[in-house]
Amino acid sequence: MAPGGLIPGEVALAREFGCARATVNRALQALADDGWLERRRRAGTRVALSPLRRAQMSVAVLRKEVEALGKTYGHRLLMRKVAGSLLSLQTLHQADGIPYGIEDREIDLTHIPAAGSADFTILSANEWLVQNAPFDHGNMSYMSEGATAFDARHLECQEATPLLVLYRETFSEAGRITRVRLAHAPGHVVRLQI
Incomplete structure (x- = not known):
């Protein structure tokens, strides 16, 4: 899907992938937290126009x-x-x-x-x-x-x-x-x- 594109709702995605709506919600939230999606209440979820690039660090051994x-x-x-x-x-x-x-x-x-x-x-x-x-x-x-x-x-x-x-x-x-x-x-x- 192109940047800015509206993705289907949680219910439709849950049906398409055969999983619970809560699973879809967690996946969408993880993608939003990583900057790939923009979620807005009542406006839906869109592919981010300019995805954030985040550096992730782990605890070094x-x-x-x-x-x-x-x-x-x-x-x-x-x-x-x-x-x-x-x-x-x-x-x-x-x-x-x-x-x-x-x-x-x-x-x-x-x-x-x-x-x-x-x-x-x-x-x-x-x-x-x-x-x-x-x-x-x-x-x-x-x-x-x-x-x-x-x-x-x-x-x-x-x-x-x-x-x-x-x-x-x-x-x-x-x-x-x-x-x-x-x-x-x-x-x-x-x-x-x-």
Whole structure:
């Protein structure tokens, strides 16, 4: 169908494809959320004139990121502390034994109680959460920050050295799963595909 074209209603599409109207509604809403359709109450659903192009990001598994560079991944759990329902972790990620990033993370044990007994010395919290804690939304911010004393000590650089720092939170319907600050070693490059 051409851009701007009116597509059939939900009832007609459900009949044509032999499925429930609710299934059609979810599919149309997903296409609208991705910018392919424009939905207006009482005006119908049209193919977008100028579909939005959105970049989608996933939570990177640092082990896979390091291995994709042809290097050997390692990590070291520096601190583990529980205060109330929050599990706090500090982890040094390495590539060929050289600092790759320093992670400061909180996990809400109210929503992910299994994290309380997970052995993050074997599998990093980053990878464990990707495998065990599905989320439905979150936010990410990258910024340049001067290395703190903590960053500098573990990333083997001078204090105030410019670092690329990621802040990320992920949420389920129940609430926040995790909050993380990941300071990358000096010279880190983020490559995205669009």
